[in-house]
Amino acid sequence: MSKRKLIVRLKHLYLHAYVWFWIFVAIFPVLWIISMSLDPRNISKPTTLTLIPPGASLAAYLRVLKHPYQGANVSFVRLLWNSLLVAGGTALLSVLFGATAAYAFSRFKFPGRKAGMLSFLVVFMLPASATLAPLFVILTFLHIRDSLWGLVFAYTSSSLPFAIWNLKGYFDTVPKELEEAALVDGCDRNSAFFRVILPLSVPAIAVTVLFGFMNGWTEWMLAWTFLTKPKSFTLAMTLYNMVGQWNTPWSNFAAFSILVSLPIIIIWFLLQKYIVSGLTLGGVKG
Amino acid sequence: MVDYSDIGLWEKIRRNKLAYKYILPAALVMAIVTAYPIVYEVWMAFTNFSIVNLKNPHPAFVGLRNFIMILKNQVPLENFNFWRTLGFNVIWTVVNVFFHVTIGISLAMALNTPKFALKKLYRALLIIPWAVPSYISALIWRNMFDTQFGAVNLLLAKLGLPHNIAWLTNPNAPIKFLSILPYAFYADLITNVWLGFPFMMVVATGALQSIPKELYEAARIDGASEAGQFFHITLPLIRFAMMPAIMLGVIWTFNQFNIIYLVSGGGPLGETEILVTQAYKLVNPGGLFGIASAFGLVVFLILLGITLFTNRITKATESAL
Structure with a gap:
């Protein structure tokens, strides 16, 4: 082996070690939570680091499916349905309203366009807790604070800036000629949008739907502050409530967090390619 | 797009009626749930x-x-201190984004090495922290920082290191001259670095792949060292692609509610409070x-x-x- 080759090999070896260190960091919490979820002893306190605990079983999963919310009698199916409603509603409304608005920003040069885009950007960086006080008061007066619909509206509003930004960036890359051809062929603007632009923008729409869904599925802070009836609680709130207690049943918590995050992780990996290009396109594109 | 610069404002608005109709639903929702609350x-x-x-x-x-x-x-x-919170918020953001970017770029470069084995598998594994919903990650890490039974201290014990660290409750600073940063800061930091480096790695990978290989060949022929290539080719060229991501990272980290609130809860004694968690606590409780x-x-x-x-x-x- 030549000296040069040896140096390259050593360099690769070193880099592999470096990458493996970070892989270990990245998956350590995941392994820990899987291990805890399989522990049969309904431990409140784990004392060893083992990947597969002795007598591993799915008992914790069954327990949380049967009786998910401590302190209130509400079924897993009910919580799941609430979460699906909130997440699905948020995804649907944000893609519907986001796409139409993004189309206008992409294709029309109307007075107020620049100000509109900038105001969406300002809202994008505004954290939910900064307007929590007035939102709480307003939704209370409108009598929708303690309802899932109030949540859907709040989440849609916080998902829209990204949805519009992301979709506008994508629409900009769809050649105008396609639309013009459709207009010449007798389409009006509406059908050109629904039949030409939308079908060509599936990747960006998929990402927008995913982000809206994720927002609704994982948000717990507004939900926890606004909702009071256990009947309308979500999965995210349930998980938060589990940790809030002094004696966290750790295997139950672990099993539940896996159940809640698994759908998101699966969809995320399926759409990963689009997420990356969507995020970088929206930001980097000139 | 037609150039309307020679006509009046009203005419411009009239001709773009459709655009306003398309924006109306989004504008309505945001007016009720965002703009009106701001005015209120x-x-x-x-x-x-x-x-x-x-x-x-x-x-x-x-x-x-x-x-x-x-x-x-x-x-x-309790423990309300606006100026300490603001200062801590700035330090928190700078330190986090620094680690996100440096770790992200270093991993992207390692995985971009020509003929590097298992690239795809490595990328998929490294991206996991980004795919897990952040509030769940935060809850898991809070659990892992438990003094007696948390995974972090158990791991430190296995490695023969000091392992009775009260990560979340000890109000003292582990590094004496950084006295305003308690153990909980490092717990939050570890969690958020774990959470944030994959995003920067992905962005840096895209940026690195857009650099023409010829530039490196030319530099090698001219006798440039690896460090020289990094500082004179790689860094200047990925800077532009990284900037929007860094800006996004700054805003995300500055407002990183889930990590601070769920891992350290802003404690001990309000030492790790940031603005958004403080804003929340003013309302609830x-x-x-x-x-x-x-x-x-x-x-x-x-x-x-x-x-x-x-x-x-x-x-x-x-x-x-």
């Missing part, structure tokens, strides 16, 4: 709005009292709606400043407009 917040900020006013919305006008109470740390909430509104406005102004400032550096949005 301005009014509330000058009143002594409290829980009782939820039934009777006629609070008294108090002028600038709420703002003065915030700036003078006189808010009746504080119930101090008037002060919370004033606080929200202050946060809003600070963020506006940061956005305009970073936007000027990166010019990220100008090109997109």
Whole structure:
């Protein structure tokens, strides 16, 4: 082996070690939570680091499916349905309203366009807790604070800036000629949008739907502050409530967090390619 | 797009009627749930709005009292200290983004090495922290930082290192001259670095792949060292692609509610509080709606400043407009 080759090999070896260190960091919490979820002893306190605990079983999963919310009698199916409603509603409304608005920003040069885009950007960086006080008061007066619909509206509003930004960036890359051809062929603007632009923008729409869904599925802070009836609680709130207690049943918590995050992780990996290009396109594109 | 520059404003608006119709639904939702609350917040900020006013919305006008109470740390909430929170928030953001970017770029470069084995598998594994919903990651890490039974201390024990660290409850600083940063800061930091490096790695990978290979060949022929290539080719060329991502990272980290609130809870003694967690606590459990509104406005102004400032550096949005 030549000296040069040896140096390259050593360099690769070193880099592999470096990458493996970070892989270990990245998956350590995941392994820990899987291990805890399989522990049969309904431990409140784990004392060893083992990947597969002795007598591993799915008992914790069954327990949380049967009786998910401590302190209130509400079924897993009910919580799941609430979460699906909130997440699905948020995804649907944000893609519907986001796409139409993004189309206008992409294709029309109307007075107020620049100000509109900038105001969406300002809202994008505004954290939910900064307007929590007035939102709480307003939704209370409108009598929708303690309802899932109030949540859907709040989440849609916080998902829209990204949805519009992301979709506008994508629409900009769809050649105008396609639309013009459709207009010449007798389409009006509406059908050109629904039949030409939308079908060509599936990747960006998929990402927008995913982000809206994720927002609704994982948000717990507004939900926890606004909702009071256990009947309308979500999965995210349930998980938060589990940790809030002094004696966290750790295997139950672990099993539940896996159940809640698994759908998101699966969809995320399926759409990963689009997420990356969507995020970088929206930001980097000139 | 047709150039309408020679016609009047009203005519421009009339000709673009369809555009406004397309924007209307989004604008309506945002007006009700975002814009109106901001306006309402301005009014509330000058009143002594409290829980009782939820039934009777006629609070008294108090002028600038709420703002003065915030700036003078006189808010009746445990451990409230606006200036410490603001300073901590800035340190928190800078340190986090620094680690996100350096780790992200270093991993992207390692995986971009020619003929590197198992690249795809490695990338998929490294991206896992990004795919897990952040509030679940935060809850898991909080659990892992438990003093007696947490995975972090168990791991340290296995490695023969000091392992009775009260990560979340010890108010003292582990590094003496960084006395304002308690153990909980490092717990939050580890969690958030874990959470944030994959995003920067992915962005850096894209940026690295767009650099023409010929540049490196030319540099090698000219006898440039690896370090020289990094500082004179790689870094200047990925800077532009990284800037919008860094700006996004700054805003995300500055407002990283889930990690701070769920891992350290802002404690011990409010030492790891950031602005958004403080804003939340003023409402729940504080119930101090008037002060919370004033606080929200202050946060809003600070963020506006940061956005305009970073936007000027990166010019990220100008090109997109």
